[in-house]
Amino acid sequence: MAGSPTPDRVLVAGASGATGEELLSVLRPTDLSVRATTRSYANVDTLERHGADEVVVADFFESSDAVAAVENCDIVYCALGTPPSLRHVTGGKLVDRTGVINLVTAAIAADVSYFVLESAIGVGNSKAGLSLPARLLIRGSLRAKRDAETALRRSGLRYTIIRPGSLTNEPPSGEVVVGEGGDSVSGSIPRADVARVMAASPFTPDARNRTVEVVSRDGLSSAPTNRVNIDWADDLLTSGHEHRRV
Numbered sequence: 565m566a567g568s569p570t571p572d573r574v575l576v577a578g579a580s581g582a583t584g585e586e587l588l589s590v591l592r593p594t595d596l597s598v599r600a601t602t603r604s605y606a607n608v609d610t611l612e613r614h615g616a617d618e619v620v621v622a623d624f625f626e627s628s629d630a631v632a633a634v635e636n637c638d639i640v641y642c643a644l645g646t647p648p649s650l651r652h653v654t655g656g657k658l659v660d661r662t663g664v665i666n667l668v669t670a671a672i673a674a675d676v677s678y679f680v681l682e683s684a685i686g687v688g689n690s691k692a693g694l695s696l697p698a699r700l701l702i703r704g705s706l707r708a709k710r711d712a713e714t715a716l717r718r719s720g721l722r723y724t725i726i727r728p729g730s731l732t733n734e735p736p737s738g739e740v741v742v743g744e745g746g747d748s749v750s751g752s753i754p755r756a757d758v759a760r761v762m763a764a765s766p767f768t769p770d771a772r773n774r775t776v777e778v779v780s781r782d783g784l785s786s787a788p789t790n791r792v793n794i795d796w797a798d799d800l801l802t803s804g805h806e807h808r809r810v
């Protein structure tokens with residue numbers, strides 16, 4: 565339509581994953597144009613059915629794939645993760661480090677205006693939010709995520725790092741408890757809630773350049789400390805709103 569603004573293009577990296585699929589649902593009713601990624605051509609039709617406007621087949625271990633994926637995108641939502649593997653314990657080459665850093669590097673070069681990273685409670689200063697046995701079991705991926713978080717904070721990009729507790733496939737609770745740093749919140753959260761706060765982050769002034777831990781109120785496993793209030797702009801995640809990045 566003449567005179568109407570071009571919708572921002574956003575990238576959902578890891579759209580074929582469980583959080584990625586929830587992100588596609590949240591972004592579908594918006595005016596944002598959604599580019600989704602998967603490593604498998606077999607997932608392309610499904611991603612289009614779930615609302616992706618375009619699908620890019622990309623392996624983020626390849627920096628050239630990251631460059632192609634972010635081209636002409638304003639916002640990157642990163643929901644990449646390593647499938648079940650011994651590498652969660654041993655570390656080494658993990659998409660949580662190498663893939664995310666390739667994507668951050670590509671985002672800087674492409675002048676992306678906002679990067680939202682799904683990390684995890686247990687990473688960096690949120691270590692106390694995860695039990696010691698759980699931390700030992702995934703120590704390789706926790707270290708990889710710590711390195712990716714650091715790269716994003718140092719990138720100069722505007723960002724929000726969302727560290728969810730244990731992920732569930734329950735329906736969205738709509739009641740997200742947010743903590744920040746150190747011993748804050750712990751427990752579980754539906755991926756659908758995580759997707760909502762991720763999607764809203766670039767439009768939420770309070771969320772800019774912050775690293776927060778999130779669980780749902782029902783999922784809290786202990787009394788929260790270091791709680792913060794963030795007024796998520798999730799009412800903007802409907803059609804007809806101008807998407808004003810912060």
Ligand SMILES: NC(=O)c1ccc[n+]([C@@H]2O[C@H](COP(=O)([O-])OP(=O)(O)OC[C@H]3O[C@@H](n4cnc5c(N)ncnc54)[C@H](OP(=O)(O)O)[C@@H]3O)[C@@H](O)[C@H]2O)c1
Pocket residue numbers: 577578579580581582583584601602603604607622623624625643644645646647659660663682683684685727728729730731732755
């Ligand atoms: N499970 C938990 O309780 C928990 C708790 C806190 C945080 N987290 C973190 O939350 C994030 C999302 O978890 P999830 O379970 O929702 O996701 P998931 O279902 O494991 O999906 C992972 C996504 O990453 C993609 N991927 C993996 N390796 C890739 C590569 N080399 N190049 C490109 N794409 C690649 C997969 O795409 P393909 O289609 O190509 O396979 C898939 O879309 C992860 O980082 C996870 O560690 C998990």
